Amino acid sequence: MNTQSGTLIAGMQTPESQGFAAETASLSEWLGYLEALHPSEIDLGLDRLRQVAECLQVTTLPCKVITVAGTNGKGSTVALLESVLRRAGYRTGCYTSPHFLHYNERIALNGKPVSDALICAAFRQIERARGDISLTYFEFGTLASFIIFAEQKPDIAILEIGLGGRLDAANLIDPDIAIVTTIALDHESWLGHDIAQIGREKAGIFRPGKPAIIGSETLVSSVRETAEVIKTSSIDQLGVTYRWQQTKDGWNWQQLNQAGDVTLQYLQLPELSLPTDNAATVIQALQYLDAMGIKIPTVALYEGLKAASLTGRLQRIGRFMLDVAHNPHAAEYVSKRLPVVKGRRVALLGMLDDKDIESVLDIMAPYFDTWYLAQLDGPRATDVSRIEAHLLGLGCVNICTFDNVSSALTGVLADTDDQDLVFVFGSFYTVAGVLAEKERLLVCTSYERN
Known part of the structure; x- marks a missing residue:
């Protein structure tokens, strides 16, 4: 050749x-x-x-x-x-x-x-x-x-x-x-x-x-x-x-x-x-x-x-906040910027296996009342059971697991209102999965903030 x-x-x-x-x-x-x-x-x-x-x-x-x-x-x-x-x-x-x-x-x-x-x-x-x-x-x-x-x-x-x-x-x-x-x-x-x-x-x-x-x-x-x-x-x-x-x-x-x-x-x-x-x-x-x-x-x-703004970086859509935040450094940064809310803080999380998952969870666990864990697709995706086991070891008890991001989002929408903050993080794939259904986020809230 x-x-x-x-x-x-x-x-x-x-x-x-x-x-x-x-x-x-x-x-x-x-x-x-x-x-x-x-x-x-x-x-x-x-x-x-x-x-x-x-x-x-x-x-x-x-x-x-x-x-x-x-x-x-x-x-x-x-x-x-x-x-x-x-x-x-x-x-x-x-x-x-x-x-x-x-x-x-x-x-x-x-x-x-x-x-x-x-x-x-x-x-x-x-x-x-x-x-x-x-x-x-x-x-x-x-x-x-x-x-x-x-x-x-x-x-x-x-x-x-x-x-x-x-x-x-x-x-x-x-x-x-x-x-x-x-x-x-x-x-x-x-x-x-x-x-x-x-x-x-x-x-x-x-x-x-x-x-x-x-x-x-x-x-x-x-x-x-x-x-x-x-x-x-x-x-x-x-x-x-x-x-x-x-x-x-x-x-x-x-x-x-x-x-x-x-x-x-x-x-x-x-x-x-x-x-x-x-x-x-x-x-x-x-x-x-x-x-x-x-x-x-x-x-x-x-x-x-x-x-200047950036998709998936502390991005607000109604009661949702989205940030890729898939390593300890990013987790430390976003944890200091979570807003005070009248209701609960709810996490929607999915991660890949090549990340320092346990360290990210150690940082973020104290900030959330409820966890919705989404199984991501592909060979790099970590099993939600690994995430769930570590959260249980940290004393988190309100944990729900789902087969994919879409079903996790359905669960979150049914369980939260405008008084709550839903923080979506852990991977580009997790954030992208929620952004793909942005209309579902907007119809359930009375406002949108960018």
């Missing part, structure tokens, strides 16, 4: 020979094909991807690139960046994962998911170029985003790392600015239990001569050490070179010099629905964009931060 030309080796099965018509396939048909194409769901490494990207001529993008990695906070950082940049008049492209309801959510231009037609056209290009190189579902989608951004030419592309950092498909593109938000144990089946090594892997998105931004005051030291080894142009860390301070009416952002003196600040920034640490990190990134000629008016900054 000639990889560069994309020709097929003799006797190789083409998509058509397998009953798949690439030229006329719908997006749903493509996704079904891709799910069965590669022997494993995750296959970390860039060699296969780079060969295909070189053939497609998408190893670089014709725009500024910001890459965001981390255990938690990636999605909100991307959302905040995108919101500010759009209000400043710039065209944006965002690649994120996973999606909640529609695959198109993963690739957005100017805040809107791209069309089926654009994605299918990109998939066809990849299929022709890859020859006998096997790509995962995620790698296909990542390459599709590169193709679409190369064709549509946004001013800035924001790439979210899916897993790890150094070996993630999105890290094929060299960023102009790289951000690592937080580091914690997650995806342990793939990344391991060594927090220092996980930090080094996530810091693998940094590049020589480019800014490295660390969006946590308590990040493992291996992240900064890796940035130093890579010889980034600068290393900015929350609490060291920039910070935020709570005020009576909002918060302030401040840039600091080595002596700890304030050299630049924004005053009375608006209260946010997303984490302030990530908003402060976004402002630090904007300082570097400014030096690259991408100017952000102050009014665009204020309006963009205030307007």
Whole structure:
């Protein structure tokens, strides 16, 4: 096989020979094909991807690139960046994962998911170029985003790392600015239990001569050490070179010099629905964009931060609050932000087996009166009996188990009213299962709050 030309080796099965018509396939048909194409769901490494990207001529993008990695906070950082940049008049492209309801959510231009037609056209290009190189579902989608951004030419592309950092498909593109938000144990089946090594892997998105931004005051030291080894142009860390301070009416952002003196600040920034640490990190990134000629008016900054929101992150729909919250770090964050209610706090939970389930339950158990446990689908789903057993050991007694998210939602709707808070969490799949039936949430409540 000639990889560069994309020709097929003799006797190789083409998509058509397998009953798949690439030229006329719908997006749903493509996704079904891709799910069965590669022997494993995750296959970390860039060699296969780079060969295909070189053939497609998408190893670089014709725009500024910001890459965001981390255990938690990636999605909100991307959302905040995108919101500010759009209000400043710039065209944006965002690649994120996973999606909640529609695959198109993963690739957005100017805040809107791209069309089926654009994605299918990109998939066809990849299929022709890859020859006998096997790509995962995620790698296909990542390459599709590169193709679409190369064709549509946004001013800035924001790439979210899916897993790890150094070996993630999105890290094929060299960023102009790289951000690592937080580091914690997650995806342990793939990344391991060594927090220092996980930090080094996530810091693998940094590049020589480019800014490295660390969006946590308590990040493992291996992240900064890796940035130093890579010889980034600068290393900015929350609490060291920039910070935020709570005020009576909002918060302030401040840039600091080595002596700890304030050299630049924004005053009375608006209260946010997303984490302030990530908003402060976004402002630090904007300082570097400014030096690259991408100017952000102050009014665009204020309006963009205030307007930013993210599906499945402390999202309110009537008496429901939804947050992916699938690891201890996220659980700690959301537990401090659960509102006081007149009625009960009810949890609707489903989790995957590769998460630190027991630690998440240890954190969240004291906050809820009743638990509705939903069995998720797929080989990675944990059995609800494991969750139930641990909750019983923690002294939780009001526990109901269900075969799926939909039936758990039915039980919750029958057992709660507007005085209660229903907190849906534990997995993208759990939140997506409830969002898919959003109309059921709305008809049972007298109001909706976003």
